Amino acid sequence: MDIEFSEEDLAFQQEVRSFIEENLPKGMDLWTKRGDWFKALREKGGWDVPKWPPEFGGPGFTPTQRYIFDMEMARHSTPPQLPFGVTMLAPILMAYGSKEQQDRFLPGIRDGSVNWCQGYSEPGAGSDLANLKTKAELTEDGKHYIVNGQKIWTTLAHIAHWIFCLTRTSSAGAKQEGITFLLFPMDSPGVEVRPIITLGGSHTVNEVYLTDVKVPVENRVGEEGKGWTYAKGLLAHERTGLAGIQNSVLALEKAKENAASIKVGDGTLLDVPAFRNKLGALEAELLALEFTELRTLASVAAGGSPGPESSILKLKGTEIQQRIQELNLEAAGVYAAVWGNKAAGPKFAKGAMSAYLGGRATTIYGGASEVQKDVISKNVLGLG
Amino acid sequence: MDIEFSEEDLAFQQEVRSFIEENLPKGMDLWTKRGDWFKALREKGGWDVPKWPPEFGGPGFTPTQRYIFDMEMARHSTPPQLPFGVTMLAPILMAYGSKEQQDRFLPGIRDGSVNWCQGYSEPGAGSDLANLKTKAELTEDGKHYIVNGQKIWTTLAHIAHWIFCLTRTSSAGAKQEGITFLLFPMDSPGVEVRPIITLGGSHTVNEVYLTDVKVPVENRVGEEGKGWTYAKGLLAHERTGLAGIQNSVLALEKAKENAASIKVGDGTLLDVPAFRNKLGALEAELLALEFTELRTLASVAAGGSPGPESSILKLKGTEIQQRIQELNLEAAGVYAAVWGNKAAGPKFAKGAMSAYLGGRATTIYGGASEVQKDVISKNVLGLG
Amino acid sequence: MDLSYTEEQQMLRDSVQKFIEDNYDISERNKLTATDEGFSRDNWKQFAELGWLAMPFAEEDGGLGGSPVDTMILMEEFGKGLVVEPFFPTVVLAGSALSQFGSADQKAEVLAGIIDGSIIATFAYAEEGAHHNLDHVATTATKDGDFYTLSGTKSVVLNAASADRMLVSARTSGDVSDEAGITVFLVDAGADGISRDDYPTVDGLRASEVTLKDVKVPASAIVGKEGSGHDVLEAVSNRAILALAAESVGAMEKLYTDTIAYTKQRVQFDHPLSEFQVLKHRMTEMFMEHSLAKSLTMKATMLETQGSDETQRTIHALKYLIGKSSRFVGQNAVQLHGGMGMTEELRIAHYFKRLAIIDSQFGNTDHHLTRFVA
């Protein structure tokens, strides 16, 4: 048992750091030259798709390397990719898609030329996703599905070119059966996107109405009726991604800086015991959670399963994100109220409220915390 | 709306204070002259049984008077009575007992010459009390019940003279039906008491084995099969009593004194922000809970029901008791460990651990907190 | 001791409830918050006609001689209705200061205008670098004969764009966070040298950064005595906290009852959410938090009315407790509404945001807990 990185791993860490140092655009260039960054990552040997296996152009990182890679990327606040294509759809296509589908869709996913959105949740199917009602019926000639129904909470549907969508092709059997995984363009006739304005007035999620949308059968991924199985694997992916532990480590450091910039009495907010102790309690848990992620990783690296500890990552990770957001909100003081395009008070204040409001979603989307606990108690603890 | 006591109430408060001043035995006399105290209370006009109605010799306090009375008694740490007879059985006898039963049992309850214990819980009937199995069968001549079964968690059964006991006389219908309320002496043939040693080695609760115990029918309270209805009313009584809010107010003051006696650095434990803020958070909640009790009381005084707020008193009251116990335990430091007859370190240290251990029972007995929440969500919030 | 409302108080409550039923639902409110001023002048006229703007003021000042209990009743109902009219800055902040510390002239002119609805007023107390310390006042007031010249910047001044008058805390002597040497001035909102940067607040209300540059006011503009502004700020802050607590209690009641209603009709896994034990218990805890918060609000309000020695401590405890329960109730209401709790369509999100802002005003939970245990 040894917490130190091997010499190879340390060398790899150095390589990642040097790469970032040399290639990450600085200052405002980060916004205008994002393309250069992703190009450099790609040319480095598939670093633009760190989780993809080598046969699909990924770098073939070991689990430890991936941990180091993620950590360094988080530490240097490199620009993130939209996750829907690269992280969520691509693994499904690799595992269950046809060779044709892989050749057709993976390049656009990888180079970011095609934006995807995820058509899962429906008004009656939130936490209980398998309850979905959107119908896909095969035409008589067997060449198309005709899709009717409504999706909701569809993130970035208004800028997506394509959607991957769960549809019901049969209502016989258990509700997990008879679900089919379809892909279609968002500009197909019969697709209508209506914005949902969420807490704080932002437009990220949408309702998507589907009326007689015609989808060629070759756009079905895998077998008809097996969509639930494919999606479940993908949900697990999504949950790991949502834990965002390395980002929380950074965010906590930033929260400390924010608090240290707020004068209170002769010192700063960071010296106020009530605040400081909350921060400490949070940091102790985050240290523990960070190491729990390492244990999960080590378990996988040793050729095993991620272990029961992995199940707590999303649950605790999102809770910690929210608590960091609360601390920033508190540090913002009266300036928490300022909205619209205006900023007043300390620089971080305005972002603090947006983050706090938007952050409430992290314990709801991607499997609400209550559902996660149901799942852990059943699958990990064997409670009926 | 007015928080001040009326002049009459203030005069009554003064009367109670003067009475205590004049009659409460001081110092060690409190232990040897308890009898005098209760006698004086009785002679004052039924103050020994403050909750009893005037027709049974109680003082006929208004709700505000009873609040003032309870508060002053708590503030002066007057010796408590065992609750089983005076508080728990007596109201049942008054409401459902025959004139003969009232004449026979109430005097012994009142003067403390007869100790009672409560035969409710069974190994299979804890939180789910209605599930009880102890059987009472009528003899052929209809003159006696023959009781067989086992009770558990019977507080002070080993010093009780009599027991009031829930027994099953029929298993037809819902399990709440067919339960009969019986009284019998603990020295009846077939009654066997076995001690249960609880957390910290104390002997307060017992198992009571009942084998062919013969109980005359005239010892049945009310109708056969109606025992559950009678007991439920009594349980509500028990729950209110368990909140102990006035005692917590005192206990919190004592906890502050304890902490102030522990030197830390240049100050005391009371100056350590982590401790002090916990104490403050607790005190704020206790202030709110104390006033919630007053609201309940005001509601009753105004001729109404206790109101939905009353349901939270036991739940929050016991939680607060436990948190005060934790603070004392923390203040005891390393001396929390000292056990047996020895005492070391600050005076309060030894009592602190016993109280903490014993205190775990308060959220279990008399309706576990989880069951209380089930009840509130159903009865108060109307949740299915 | 009598914890029930008087007949007059019941009538007051009924009248607010009726007003809200008739005039406020969430779409109506959304329309109001989208207007320039962020509230309705017509509603404001009705407030005056119904006597609400006169409620807490002494009869000799033209008021109805009500007590903080009446303000509590109003604010609790305003909290339920998510009312956006500037009752809080005008009546609670400026009104409390003037009625308790104002000169006869100030009362005759400004308090009378507040009461009849013709004057909207506010209090400019916050400054950058103060973080909840009302005594941190960098704005200066320099004496020059019978006049004072005010300079400095005030933050998050509620409804400043609509206000006719503005109370301003400024420093006439002492160091930046001394208790002594603060003076409160009554300033014309349109006076020369005042400029504003207006913005909406996240809860749909309005506020401004207000800059004073050599604003000249006569000595008669002083509210109370020169240098004793601390007392004014403390008194106003206490009334403000009581009012915000009552508003929070109203908002929390709606949050937990709306959540109960929603979970009863929302079906997941073939059962209404209201049948899941974890959610039932969560809602029970929300109910309990609301009950306790309401109890302490009542207690503190009655202590203030009575002028008890315990008032100040209890108000610290109250603001702490309100912040804690609001956070619990608000966050869980959103959580139990799932995605729907995140939308601007339901009231839930609006109560949630309002409660978050209330915690940030007049000292947050940590600030008051620290003072409560001091």
Added chain:
Amino acid sequence: MDLSYTEEQQMLRDSVQKFIEDNYDISERNKLTATDEGFSRDNWKQFAELGWLAMPFAEEDGGLGGSPVDTMILMEEFGKGLVVEPFFPTVVLAGSALSQFGSADQKAEVLAGIIDGSIIATFAYAEEGAHHNLDHVATTATKDGDFYTLSGTKSVVLNAASADRMLVSARTSGDVSDEAGITVFLVDAGADGISRDDYPTVDGLRASEVTLKDVKVPASAIVGKEGSGHDVLEAVSNRAILALAAESVGAMEKLYTDTIAYTKQRVQFDHPLSEFQVLKHRMTEMFMEHSLAKSLTMKATMLETQGSDETQRTIHALKYLIGKSSRFVGQNAVQLHGGMGMTEELRIAHYFKRLAIIDSQFGNTDHHLTRFVA
């Protein structure tokens, strides 16, 4: 980075598990705690034979050259088994001090005796008025030629009645809570001038108040250097916390798994308790608390092994976190066992008490949280 146990470490764990399976169940433990010494000398002999008492010490000192990771493995299993033998005071407290700071003579004599099982030792560090501050030392050591005279009272000295040797912190200079001026002495437990007041502790172990009255020891009894006792205390405290954390992790594992097992068979309201969603989620939270506590214990132990700069901070975080999770897991295990959790019959109550005591030793949650954020 490699978080798996080596083959040797797996064998160590298996050997402790087997020992506990063969020798320890709750009734066996209850018999041991009822004896005079409160533990079994036979078991102790086996500990020596199995090499456990030699595990963490350097090979040149006669040990097995293990690391804190090995101690972690032993203590975690001891925690599961509720082991009562004085491994903690002898090997972890006295052993760490001697192996890190002891002279060659001290090692040759005492460490060797600890390793072969012939010497039981302990550390007398606590004093009244210290409240978790190890540097608060009122016990005096006055130099007189080549000798020192020790006087003072030490509290809650673990297994003092069974100990052959005792390490004692005493003040050779400075004020009562100065960091400098503390010296640690190795004292014969039966030396003239030592008197004891023995008692059981609430977790079934043994301790004493130990009074030293003019106890004369040679200069060679100093462990480390005169006046540098603070370093010894700090080093011992860190090892102590790591060991107690591992023991807690073991105890918590049993608490949550026992609770799962109990709720599966306990039927109330016609269902096993394990089917109630609130209890399922509670047990999930217990499991999570255990997982996190275990993670941080592993991390801190490896940092200590590696001698990292982060060690001290991580150990403060650890003791805080262990205290917090132990309380949650312990209290809920009792709560979910209902009345049965209150009885001495089941293991639950014993784990619960042990965890409560662990929080009180070497600084409680507040103490370490305060230091962690300092």
